[in-house]
Amino acid sequence: MNAKTKNMLLAAGVVVLALTALLRVPAGKADVFGGTDDQAGAVIETLKPGYKPWFAPLWEPPSGEIESLLFGLQSAAGAGALFYALGYWRGRRTAAKGRDA
């Protein structure tokens, strides 16, 4: 199996795992695809009813749109750094090959 096929299979594995989850939406579940962080908050509520957080975030994204904007920004910045490095190394290798030839 060549490297490209291997990488495709790895990526396909991730997609299949996520799709499997999406396709079997649990019936009658109140909080469909909610976050586990929030669910942990709900568990705290059952363990210690009436718990009041003693500190509030200094700033909260004013809407879900702004929140997804910032999440998008975070992953775009990360992908930018990762692929900048990959492109840099690839370009350097190509240039080195050109000199040798």
Added chain:
Amino acid sequence: MHIMEGYLPVTHAIGWTVASAPFLGYGLHRLSRWNRENPSGRLFLGACAGFAFVLSAMKIPSVTGSCSHPTGIGLGAALLGPFPMMVMGSFVLLFQALLLAHGGLTTLGANVFSMCVVGSLLAWGVHRTALSLRMPQGAALFLAAMLSDLGTYATTSFQLGLAFPATQGGVAASILKFALVFLPTQVPLAVSEGLLTVLVFNLLKSHLGEDSRFPTFHRRAVNCGAFSGQPNRVGEPVVEFDPMNSNGAAR
């Protein structure tokens, strides 16, 4: 794994901050020294940090019908050693605490401990152990990333259980309760993180070239042809542990 702002009692918030601080301090110290000695390695560190930024922003659906996110810490921690990723991961958490109201400043210490300290140490330890058992590089990285991801969420369960003991069964029952919220959802995501980590490693390796060596944080080991364009000079410390070239045996 983000414990929400204000959701840890004051003593716990302070305790986890104090527990994380020495790791971060030492991480920063190592990072700045390594940066000076090895400026061309910065790009590699940036690539690993970028991977963590991407993965920890992705809320992925899981078969349990809930969403959660991978951490992305495993790749850098396995390849570079645990300390640099402790620092890089903390940047991610700080960004999310300040701008996304995800996690928080009072819970930052606890979140840094679970994701950056435990996550990095696990990834690094598992990777080294797997290589010393002569496992192939891909399998070793897969295991390291997967277990680092799961270990992070297990630590969060422990932290929450400790802070909110159940009236019946106490701390242990409570830890179990939180673990049942996090871990079943996290298993398929941890597998995904393992697969993605191997994928990105393959890309790094093919783009850097077969004979590339990575600078590592282990000992004073430095390098390296891959970054400086120069072969190792005589008298320079030899790379003690070379994840890119190791075919299963850690030297």
